[in-house]
Amino acid sequence: MIGQGIPFGIxxxxxxVYGSSGYRGVENSIRHLDPKTGEWLIEPLPSFxxxxxGIVDWPNGVIDLxxxxx
Numbered sequence: 001m002i003g004q005g006i007p008f009g010i011x012x013x014x015x016x017v018y019g020s021s022g023y024r025g026v027e028n029s030i031r032h033l034d035p036k037t038g039e040w041l042i043e044p045l046p047s048f049x050x051x052x053x054g055i056v057d058w059p060n061g062v063i064d065l066x067x068x069x070x
Contacts, residue, residue, distance in 0.1 A: 001055055002053045002054065006053060007012065008056070009023070009050065010048070010050050011023065012045070012047045012069055015049060018051075021053045025040075027050070028044070029043055030042070030063050032045070032046045033065075033068045038064060
């Protein structure tokens with residue numbers, strides 16, 4: 001991903017597991033589709049983790065997954 005200029009690795013997981021690999025949580029609200037109700041939700045997701053791969057700062061504001069979490 002670094003070779004392709006992708007600034008962040010993103011995953012949904014447990015920080016206790018992935019924190020040692022450089023992932024960290026974010027405070028942004030995450031927009032995602034609830035597959036059970038079809039409703040779009042905007043809420044913090046403690047399992048949303050990022051790993052910086054370069055020098056780009058993580059953005060502020062809502063992050064739009066444009067689909068379900070899984």
